[in-house]
Amino acid sequence: MEAVVAAKPIIKVAALCGSLRKASFNRGLLRSAIKLCNDAVNGMQIEYVDIAPLPMLNTDLEVDGKYPPAVEAFRQKILEADSILFASPEYNYSVTPPLKNAIDWASRPPNVWADKAAAIVSTGGGFGGGRSQYHLRQIGVYLDLHFINKPEFFLNAFQPPAKFDSDGNLIDAEAEEKLKQVLLALQTFTLRLRGK
Template sequence: MEEEDSSVAAKSVVKVEVGLGQLCRCFCLFGTRAAPITNKSKNINKNSVIKVAAVCGSLREASYNRCLIRSAIEISKTSIDGLEIEYVDISALPFLNVDLEGKDGSFPPAVEAFRRKILEADSILFASPEYNYSISAPLKNAIDWASRPPNAWADKAAAVVSASGDFGGGRSQYHLRQVGVSLDLHFINKPEFFLDGLKSPEKFDSRNLVDEQDKERLKEILLALQAFTLRLQTK
C-alpha cells in the first residue's frame, strides 16, 4: 500500500450595468507567482534560523518518505544557511480520544511532547505516502491531536513531499492541503515534489535519497519553504 516571487500581476476589469444607467465598477484581481529559488539561501539573514518540524506519515523505518526526511535534514545541514530541520516522531501517539484529555486541558505525555514540537517550529515539512488515495491514518491522527485547542498548526508555513506509487503520492498531497485549510496551515504552492518510489527504487539506498537530480528538487522545496516562512514572519 505504501511506497509508498519578481511578482507578476494579472488584472481584469469587470463592468457591471445597473438599472437604466451604465455604472462601471472595477474589480481588480491580482495573482502572483513565486519566482523560482535556485541558489543557496540568497539574501537570507544568517541570524534568522528557521526551525522546521518534519513529520512523516509512514511509521516504517525503511519508508521512502522517511528517506526523504533524512535527506532533507542532511541537505539543510550541508547546503542551506539558516534552516534547521528536526524529525518529529508520531509513532507513540495514541489514537485520538478526547477522554484521554485532562479536565485541566492537559494531554497524554506523548501528545504533549508532539504538540510542543509543532508549537516551537516555525514551519512544517510533511512527507506523506499515499494510502488508498489519501493520507495515512498515523498522519491524520497526529494532525488531529495537534489541532486540539489551542491549534498548534495555525499560521505556520508548510511544504509536502511524497514518495509513493502511481502518481507519486499526488492524491495524498491534495488531501493534506485540503486538511490544511481547516488548520490554517499555509502550504507553498510551488515547487512540487512527487516521486514514484516503486518504479524507481534505485533513487534510494537503505536510508536516503541518493539520486542527485531529485536531491536538487528536494533542496528547491526547502529553499521555497524557508523563503515563504520568512515572508510570513517578516523575520
Template sequence: MALVMTSSAGFCGSSQAVQEGSLRLSGSGRLSMSKTNSIPSARACFTVRALQQSPAETETSRRSMLGLLAAGFASTSFVETVLADTKIPILPERPVKIAGIPGSLREAAMSKRLIRAATEIAKTITPRIEIEYVDIENLPLINTDLVKNHKYPAEVEAFMNKLRSVDGILFASPEYNYSVTGPLKNAIDWASMEKDVLQDKTAAIVSTGWDLGGARSQYHLRQIGIRPDIYFINSPEVFINEYPPIFDSDGNLTDDDVKKQLKELLASLSKFTVRLRPCNTYPWPPRPLPIEQPSGVLD
C-alpha cells in the same frame, strides 16, 4: 512623547488647504490635534513627519502615523511619508526551524528516509533552515476521553510543544488509498485540538506513491490543513514514485534529480517562512486575539 507634523491638500476644484498640526500621543494611543493655519494650495499631497523621542513609544507613534495615512487615502490625497528618527526594531537573524514529519510508521519507510535526507540537504540552504525529525508513532489514536481536565497524554503534549517551537513543517506523505495515512491524519487531528499549535505555520509536502507520486495524498493533505490554518507553499510540487528505488541499502538518497527537487522545495519553504515571520515576531502591530472556535475535532 512623539511629535507629528502633517500637511494635506485636496485636488483642484475642491476646497484646498494645507494644514499643519501637532499631535500629542498618550500612552493609550489617543490623538489630539490643533489646527494652526490653512493656506490655499493647488498641489494634492499628504505628508507625515515624526520625531521619535523615546524607543518605548515606537508602537504608539507608528499606529498614529498609519492612522493619518489612512485618512489621507480616504480623502483621495497623494500620500508621502517621512519617518524621521523613528527606530524600527531589527531582529537578529535566526534559522528557520522546521519539524520533519513522516507519514509512515515502518522503520525503512520512504517517507522517513526522505525526511532524514532533507535534514542533510537543509544545511546547504539560504536563508538558513534547520529540520528536526519528529516521530509520530507513539501518539495514541485520537480519543477525547484521553483528555483529562484539559490535559493531554504526555506523548501528545510533547508533540504539541514541539510543533509550537518551530516555524513550519515538512510533511513526507505516502499515499494510502488515494489519501494520507492514518498515522499522519491522527497526528494532525491531535495537533489541531489547540489552535496555537498549527495556526500560521508554513508547510511543504513531499509525497510518495505508486503511479502519480502520491499526488492525490498531497492534495488531500492541503485540504486537511485548511481548518488548522496551515500555510502550504504552492511551488515547487514534489511527487516521488516508489520505483525505481532512490535509496541504497543503507538508506542514503542516491537520486540526483530528487536531491535537486528537495533542495528547491526547502529553499522555497525557507524563503516563504522568512517572508511571513515579521507578522508573527514584531511586537507591533499587536496581533488580535484569535476568535474562539471549536477544535477541528468534534466528538
C-alpha cells in the same frame, strides 16, 4: 572596510513522516532534507518529530485541559516550530492514519498548527503520493496552515533508475536537487510570513 552581510535567521522546521516503517522511502526523504540543511541550505534547522508514540485520538484522554504526555510533547514540538515539512505517503488516495491522527491531536484547542508555513514531499508508486498531498492541503485549510504551492515534489520510487538504496536513503541526485528547491521555497515563504 568589509561589508557585513546579515545572516538569515534560523528557521526551526518540524518534519513529520506519515509512514511508521523504519526503511520508509518517505522517511528517507526527510533524512535527505536534514542532510541538505546541514550541507547546502543555510538558516534552516530540521528536527524529525516521531508520531509513532501518539495514542489514537480519544477525547476521553483529555483530563482537566491536559493531554497524555506523548501528545503534550508532540504539541510542544509543533508549537515551537516556525514551519512544517510533511513526508506524506498515499494510502487509498489519502493521508495515512498515523499522520491524520497526529494532525488531529495538534489541532485540539489551542490549534498549534495555525499560521505556520508548510511544505509536502512524497514518494511511492504511480503518482508518487500526489493524491495524499492534495488531501493534506485540503485538511490544512481548516488548520490555518499555509502551504507553499511550488515547487511540488512527487517522486515515483519504483521507476528506474533506483531512487533509494536498501535502507530507504535517497540516492537520486536529480530528486535531491528538487528536494533542495522545496526547502529553499519553504525558507523564503516562512520568512515572508514572519515579516522578515
